[in-house]
Amino acid sequence: MPLSIRQLRFFVALSQTGNFSRAAEAMAVSQPALSAAIRQIETLLDTRLFDRTTHSVVPTQAGRALLPHAWRLLTTADNAFADMTSVLRNSRATVRIGAIPSALPATAQIVARIDEDAQGVNLHLADGTSDTLIAELRRGALDMAVCVASLIDEGLVSTPLIEDDMTLVLSRNHPLAGAPSLHWSALAGMEVVHFNSGSIGEISASAMRENNIVHSRRFRVDHMESLFGLARSGLAAGVMPRLYVRGHDPAALAVIPLVEPSIRRKVVLLAGAHLADEHPPAAAIAAHLAQVLPGALGAVV
Incomplete structure (x- = not known):
């Protein structure tokens, strides 16, 4: 049986607070209900996720390993729900782009032109350090990122820009x-x-x-x-x-x-390896950025 979004939220809440009472309060459930949910998650995964003592609850090694994946799934789910609402209300898909500060002006100029022409896309643009952008990309908060990267994480695809x-x-x-x-x-x-x-x-x-x-x-x-x-x-x-x-x-x-x-x-465009299947409008924007950004950034590839 797969884990539900709600179960993942329980797991993340307890990991963050380290306390059943505070996690239950944050999730608006009773403490016994939260405890039962965590036991059910551990049974489904056949592993202990938390070490429990009288005064604290600490994630095990397995719990710590699971946490970033849970975050990524929850962020992706939240974005997907927001995108569905946007499509239903405005018939526009949301595409989230990140860029390092030095590349943001050129990226913004291109995004502005896309934004003028796009009929079915709602573009979001944010800046950050390369480490921050890559972390946001890994956890699903961004669809693509213009950043500096030498070692490319598994599951990401890098397109050289300049x-x-x-x-x-x-x-x-x-x-x-x-x-x-x-x-x-x-x-x-x-x-x-x-x-x-x-x-x-x-x-x-x-x-x-x-x-x-x-x-x-x-x-x-x-x-x-x-x-x-x-x-x-x-x-x-x-x-x-x-x-x-x-x-x-x-x-x-x-x-x-x-x-x-x-x-x-080396400044590159990073995106998820399965972006074309998961988010076709974002994949089209990424392909366009990969084509025009090198010239906009004004350097040699």
């Missing part, structure tokens, strides 16, 4: 601002902002270590605009992927490719 090269961001008044390109060795002795956040910070830090370049001890930031502000002031330089500096003010900032070695991050 290779985004690393650049040096300088004040327009810097002596090297007019260079067509620079070797990484040119950063030696510079105050290079230490960008703390996400994959960008990891990529730049790794590249600098490989080239024996040390980040500034004076300037550490978590936000892109802070890095650009430091560069504009002339206090420090920044290392950023090209996508992040599109649209910058060329009168204030110089953006110079870093070469020898050229270091690039």
Whole structure:
């Protein structure tokens, strides 16, 4: 007998709260009813999902392994119910797209054009880090994601979009601002902002270590605009992927490719392997994005 959506909700509620009373309250059922439901789930799956003590309820190894799958099924079900309501009320299917911040402007321009022409599609667009988007994709909260990914999870399909090269961001008044390109060795002795956040910070830090370049001890930031502000002031330089500096003010900032070695991050479109069967309108949108995004992002595939 397969598990029901309601049983999965009971399992997730107890996993989250670690307490039968609070989980029962959250699910608006009596505690004995919740306890009976959990016992039934464990019987159906022929495994113990929780270790119970007097004061706590903790998922077993099997329970922890089951939890992300339960989340994915519940998210997919919630989205499917919302989509059915949308179709019945508006005759429009919902397609959910995620994008990293540097790729969102180009993605938004394409989505806007689709949105103008689409008769039967309701498009949702959200941003996030690559890790967040991939997690949302895995649990069914997104239909596709424009992100940076090297290792592709089983069940996902990756379409290469662009290779985004690393650049040096300088004040327009810097002596090297007019260079067509620079070797990484040119950063030696510079105050290079230490960008703390996400994959960008990891990529730049790794590249600098490989080239024996040390980040500034004076300037550490978590936000892109802070890095650009430091560069504009002339206090420090920044290392950023090209996508992040599109649209910058060329009168204030110089953006110079870093070469020898050229270091690039691969931006891809991720979607579920069975998207065409599960959500044909989303699969059509994904195919369109895969075709037009490389040009919109303005880099070489």
